[in-house]
Amino acid sequence: MNTRVSEPRGALMLSAFIALIFQVVPLPTWLAIVRPAFLVIVVLYWSISAPRAGGLFLPFLCGLALDVFRGAVLGEHALALVIVAFLAIRFHLLIRNKPIFEQALFAFAALALYEFVVWSIDGWSGHSLNSGLRWLHPVTGGLLWPIACGLLSRTHRPR
């Protein structure tokens, strides 16, 4: 990649790894239910602010890691993440220039879409889990978005 600004690949990998760990660290049940999908938020951030750095390979890889850690059908979270990241990359110029509040709304929508895809695949593959609690984390994820942006933008020079 011969881009003018070097792509923040190291920060990207490191942040994804840390997010994965946050995602599997055991928490008390009530906290675990509202735990935001850290990895999805990190992937969204990079898709919007440095779409070339991770491309769609990073979302795919992160999704596969989630599948392995969650014991889900292989490819389930990968597909959900690839879809969400694709939309984010497609509209990254649009989203990037919005105020942080609107970005948070977009993050909420993206997380809800992600959960919807996972929920659909759960149903199709015969592992349906129709608990309303699974729809809580997009809300906390949206609330976390400004903080996540603030933290992640320090790791590279935003363009």
Added chain:
Amino acid sequence: MVAFGGSGRPVHSRVAATGLAFTFYATLSIVLMFLDQRGNWLEYARYGLSAAAYPVQLAVNSPSAAWHWVRESFATREALQARNDALRAENRELEMRALRFEALAAENAQLRALKAALPEVVEKWLPGEIMNIELSTLRQRVIVNRGATSGIFKGQAVLARGGLMGQVLRAGPWSSEVILITDPEHAVPVQVLRSGLRTIAVGQGNAGVMTLPYLPVNSDIKVDDQLVTSGLGGVFPAGYPVARVIEVGRDPGQPLALVRAQPLAAIDRDREVTFVWFRPGHPAAPAPSTGSAAVPSLAGTAQDTQ
């Protein structure tokens, strides 16, 4: 739903060929899902991936493991003494029960007109420790630090203190995923110890409760009845304690009774579990295994079994 990105869109030219990449990765994911669902084609890939995941699991588990170690090593003499005494008392009690057990086994053999008492149904057991890893919050699954290198196999029964805990869902090389009897996707064939009534206990996604959804209103079941494994289904042997009935609701307008039971195993309190191997051919052992079909749709999960 999603339009494919054509080439040569000036506004999005910074991101080359995303539409193509999307098609590629989406198809790849779907193919993976298909292969993983149908047949066991990805068994080896999963095995390798779970080996790759093991270091991360170890790392995530290490703080709590270290904390346990510190607490163990700095335990006071009094605390150790007290625990030692308690264990000794428990051991004596178990010994006393075992004394009678020999005689009972012989008597049972006589009653059944067998030539000699049968050997114990459990051939071998192996303790394992639950690793502190969160799987899915709303499902009841745990990772245990024993895997295929210790001989763990898929569909193996797992016991905990007090009773039945679950079965192995997936065995990695050094760790395995155990689905608990309280998982909403798990069902275990049980029998009411008092009346011999057979039914199925289904998990609820809650460590403290199971339901017995298939009992008619007039069935012979009461609060405090003990449920043991019935030995049907081919995974669990007969006679292991599973749960205690805590609520029986009979609504005359409904065809089925509403029965709830509490698992006897210390599912959310204990870190130690036991993997067991059963003597094949023993009357109490699960029916002869037919390969991976040893987990039929009733006993255990629909997941990954054909």
